[in-house]
Amino acid sequence: MKDRRTRKSAAGAACGLAGLLLSVFCYAPGARAARFVSINMCADELLLRLADPADIASLSYLSRDARNSTIATQAAAFPVNRGRAEEVMALAPDLVFASAFSAPATLSMLRRLGVPLAVLDVPTTFEAIVAQVRGVASRIGRPEAAEREVHLMNGRLAGLRRELPLSPATALVLQANNIAVGAGTLIDSVLAEAGLVNLAAQAGIVGYGRMPLEAILIRPPDILIVETDNEGAPALATQAPRHPALAALARRGAMRTVDMPSRLWTCAGPGTVEAVAYLRRALQGKTP
Amino acid sequence: MSTLRPLTHRQTVAALAMVAALLTALSMAVGETRLDVFAAAADFVHGRDSLASLILVELRLPRALLGAxxxxxxxxxxxxxxxxxxxxxxxxxxxxxxxxAALGAVVMFYAGLTGVFAFALPLGGMAGAAAASVILFALAGRGLGTMALVLAGVAINSLAGALTSLALNLSPNPYAALEIVFWLMGSLADRSLADIALALVPAAPGWWLLLTAGRALDALSLGEDVAQSLGFNLRWLRIRLILGTALAVGSAVAVTGMIGFVGLVAPHLARPLAGREPGRVLPAAGFVGAILTLGADILLRLLPTQPELNLGVVTALVGAPFLFLLLRRLRGEA
Known part of the structure; x- marks a missing residue:
């Protein structure tokens, strides 16, 4: 998933059309290195993939936490911020990347202060990921980086699709507090690419919805997918999908449980293809 | 035809026990899916592996037993x-x-000790309950009045609540802080057979310690001097009740969170049925407590709220007005 990054070379890349439409600011590479700041972990990943490292002034502190982030090692080389308006201002950024889920107070403060801001939405399909990658790349003046990433991702997806079995298995993703992941989510798209039918979506859950244990037991999925990351520190919420009744179901051979590191699908980006690959390996019985 | 006689004490307790058993069975008939309970039970008895029997045994049975x-x-x-x-x-x-008790259980659970040793959970609950009982009974021994004792309880409650909240906020798991709701307003939802073992193994000897304190409590109701002259050791009685309460309440709270007011309401409802002597009230209050808890837990599953209400919320909705009534009556007596 680590890609080769080229030093700033051809400075001729023009400002992309998407960039022009999205904002007033559009970075045109010049003599001085740009100062891009990200206050969102998912935007961090896109910057690391697309931007010239010399242009990255700061990433969010969350990206250094290997439990939740897939880019912890790369992010260690960059200064980090905690996403507060004051520290962002102090970085004198040319462009700040945030998420639609960033703190509203911070976003409105940055807008008031006139800081160029790119607020990224959260793609839920691989097509939307491609569009976002191209949009971000054009705003930082590196459209060729976007095409490289998109090409790699689509190639990877096509390769995984060729290995798909003929009959899809049903799957249920059970998050903390027994929240099931339904239709219209990134995870739903990942399941589809991994050749799985999302049972929660079939049950009519759009977005995220609670799935009672009894409902799971009466109509079990072939594959139960449980996220693993927070289990170092216990909470009732994260223990809920580990209920003994589900374990009993698995013991009877009625269902298989697959552990999923949730950081693989926390962010929508070119790296999300790793979540598909992980599930494919797990389903084939290999250690993922 | 015999004329209608009032029930003997034994019969009253037996009748209450039967109602509690009936509600335990009824509780197993209520759930989030439609289930043929009799077919599911038959599957289990005959060792047939059906999904219905799995639901009955792994989900509904622990919930009903734990409620009782x-x-x-x-x-x-x-x-x-x-x-x-x-x-x-x-x-x-x-x-x-x-x-x-909730504080003790919270510390054990979120520190990760229960992952190493499952019984750390009820042990934490029992340690917390025992500590609070020791403080209360020591204060009571100094002749604190009714209201002063209740205020001491308020102080212990707020301190325990604040420390519980602190412990939850210190957990690195982002979900922990939200779980204060479960600990303050308990629930029987999605408990398992493993939880039954954790709660019942320590609770059973606790019940025995409390049930067998009846005669000493009867004597005490005539005054401390009378009780002592009848040969009851009051110090030993206090220790026995501290231990019994810690075992019975501490282990239950560790698994279900706090379920308020049942302990307050049950004895008051039991007295008109079983008589005023503490020894007679004890077993009757136990079964009335089971009936109240099971009834509230069945009610909240029949309500159309999604997700279901916490059991502690329902018992508080019933119990808090009851406490107000009691306070009014006490003021009348004073």
């Missing part, structure tokens, strides 16, 4: 405390014993 056991323990502890302290407001919830 928790309610029994709370009612029993409430009756014992009201007898010992000769205070109609005494009960594990109001006096802060449940709150301290």
């Amino acid at each position: 056991a928790t309610g029994f323990g709370l009612g029993l502890a409430g009756a014992a405390m009201q007898g010992l302290l000769r205070n109609p407001l005494a009960e594990p919830g109001v006096m802060g014993i449940s709150g301290a």
Whole structure:
């Protein structure tokens, strides 16, 4: 998933059309290195993939936490911020990347202060990921980086699709507090690419919805997918999908449980293809 | 045809036990999916592996049993405390014993100790309950009045609540802080057979300690001097009730969170049925506690709220007005 990054070379890349439409600011590479700041972990990943490292002034502190982030090692080389308006201002950024889920107070403060801001939405399909990658790349003046990433991702997806079995298995993703992941989510798209039918979506859950244990037991999925990351520190919420009744179901051979590191699908980006690959390996019985 | 005679005490307790057993069975018929309970039970008895029997045994049975056991323990502890302290407001919830039990369980659970040793959870609950009982009974021994004792309970409750909240906020798991709701307003949802073992193994000897304190409490109701002259050791009685309450309440709260007011209401409802002597109230209050808890837990699953209400919310909705009534009656007597 680590890609080769080229030093700033051809400075001729023009400002992309998407960039022009999205904002007033559009970075045109010049003599001085740009100062891009990200206050969102998912935007961090896109910057690391697309931007010239010399242009990255700061990433969010969350990206250094290997439990939740897939880019912890790369992010260690960059200064980090905690996403507060004051520290962002102090970085004198040319462009700040945030998420639609960033703190509203911070976003409105940055807008008031006139800081160029790119607020990224959260793609839920691989097509939307491609569009976002191209949009971000054009705003930082590196459209060729976007095409490289998109090409790699689509190639990877096509390769995984060729290995798909003929009959899809049903799957249920059970998050903390027994929240099931339904239709219209990134995870739903990942399941589809991994050749799985999302049972929660079939049950009519759009977005995220609670799935009672009894409902799971009466109509079990072939594959139960449980996220693993927070289990170092216990909470009732994260223990809920580990209920003994589900374990009993698995013991009877009625269902298989697959552990999923949730950081693989926390962010929508070119790296999300790793979540598909992980599930494919797990389903084939290999250690993922 | 015999004429209608009032039930003997034994018959009253047996009748209450039967109602509790009936509600335990009824509780297993209520759930989030339609289930042929009799077919599911038959599947289980004949060893047929069906999904319905799995739901019945792994989900509904633990919930029903835990409801009965928790309610029994709370009612029993409430009756014992009201007898010992000769205070109609005494009960594990109001006096802060449940709150301290929750704190002990929270510390054990979120520190990760229960992952290493499962019984650390009820042990934590029992340690908390015992600590709070020792403080309360020591204060009571110094002749604190009814209201002063209740205020001491308020102090223990707020301190335990604040420390519980602190412990949850210190957890690195982002979900932990939200779980204060479960610990303060308990629930029987999605408990498992493993939880049954954790709660019942320590609770059973606790019930025995409380149930067998009846005669000493009867003597105490005539005054401390009378009780002592009848040969009852009051110091030993206190220790026995502290241990019994810690075992019965501490282990239950560790698994279900705090379920308030059952211990307060149950003895008051049991008295008109079983008589006023503490020894008679004890077993009756236990079964009334089980009936109240099971009834509330069945009710909240029949309500159309999604997700279901916490059991502690329902018992508080019933119990808090009851406490107000009691306070009014006490003022009338004073």
